[in-house]
Amino acid sequence: MKIGIIGAGYIGGNLAKLFVKARHEVALANSRGPASLQHFADELGENLHPMEAKDAIVFGEVVIVAFHWRNLDHMPIYDTTGKIVIDTTNPYKADGTFFDLQGDIPSTKVLEHFHGGKLVKAFNAIWYKHLAELGNTSIPPEERRVIPLAGDDADAKKVVSSLIEDIGFGALDTGSLQTGSRLQGVDGILFGKELPLKEARGLVE
Numbered sequence: 001m002k003i004g005i006i007g008a009g010y011i012g013g014n015l016a017k018l019f020v021k022a023r024h025e026v027a028l029a030n031s032r033g034p035a036s037l038q039h040f041a042d043e044l045g046e047n048l049h050p051m052e053a054k055d056a057i058v059f060g061e062v063v064i065v066a067f068h069w070r071n072l073d074h075m076p077i078y079d080t081t082g083k084i085v086i087d088t089t090n091p092y093k094a095d096g097t098f099f100d101l102q103g104d105i106p107s108t109k110v111l112e113h114f115h116g117g118k119l120v121k122a123f124n125a126i127w128y129k130h131l132a133e134l135g136n137t138s139i140p141p142e143e144r145r146v147i148p149l150a151g152d153d154a155d156a157k158k159v160v161s162s163l164i165e166d167i168g169f170g171a172l173d174t175g176s177l178q179t180g181s182r183l184q185g186v187d188g189i190l191f192g193k194e195l196p197l198k199e200a201r202g203l204v205e
């Protein structure tokens with residue numbers, strides 16, 4: 001698939017590597033521009049395209065939001081109609097504490113800036129180092145480290161589940177955006193949970 005990743009740090013950079021290795025085509029963007037991302041292209045080859053964020057969003061059938069939630073205030077509004085938007089964010093402040101969203105979920109604000117997209121919450125509940133190291137495509141999905149996902153569009157969740165499996169993890173559908181985001185969010189039972197899919201399933205059923 002064509003995947004546009006906005007944010008090239010711990011999460012975006014590692015996802016770019018994993019998806020290119022899984023034979024997807026990735027456009028990667030950060031705030032400093034494509035020249036600062038050339039080392040990714042040097043390492044990963046012709047399926048990694050450094051781009052400006054606006055171009056990576058046009059490029060991607062799937063767009064991954066992989067920058068800090070607090071930076072949304074400074075972002076333009078992008079039209080992502082027809083695209084799947086994966087929200088990896090947790091609402092941390094720069095000092096490591098997190099914003100009180102007063103019952104709302106972080107994706108509400110993501111959708112304001114990635115307007116019209118089919119939003120799926122994923123990759124927010126795994127530490128970047130485990131994302132980089134624990135994927136294993138040689139064992140059955142039920143045995144793999146779980147990655148939870150939530151959303152309101154069943155077809156979009158199928159696509160994201162299969163992307164999660166492509167990079168060696170076990171995809172666990174936690175339900176609607178509202179319900180699932182809470183289970184896998186910073187206060188949720190699945191946040192940072194180091195469990196195989198078959199055991200994590202028991203926590204939400």
Ligand SMILES: NC(=O)c1ccc[n+]([C@@H]2O[C@H](COP(=O)([O-])OP(=O)(O)OC[C@H]3O[C@@H](n4cnc5c(N)ncnc54)[C@H](OP(=O)(O)O)[C@@H]3O)[C@@H](O)[C@H]2O)c1
Pocket residue numbers: 006007008009010011012029030031032033053065066067068069071074075088089090091092123124125126127128129
């Ligand atoms: N770190 C983790 O283990 C972890 C785990 C789960 C979820 N998350 C979530 O994943 C997201 C990214 O975290 P991270 O740890 O990967 O952060 P990070 O290493 O600090 O990377 C942030 C990236 O966002 C880019 N960025 C900032 N403003 C941008 C803009 N206006 N347009 C395009 N790109 C922009 C930065 O580019 P420049 O460097 O050029 O400014 C940088 O590449 C956060 O929402 C975090 O809550 C993180």
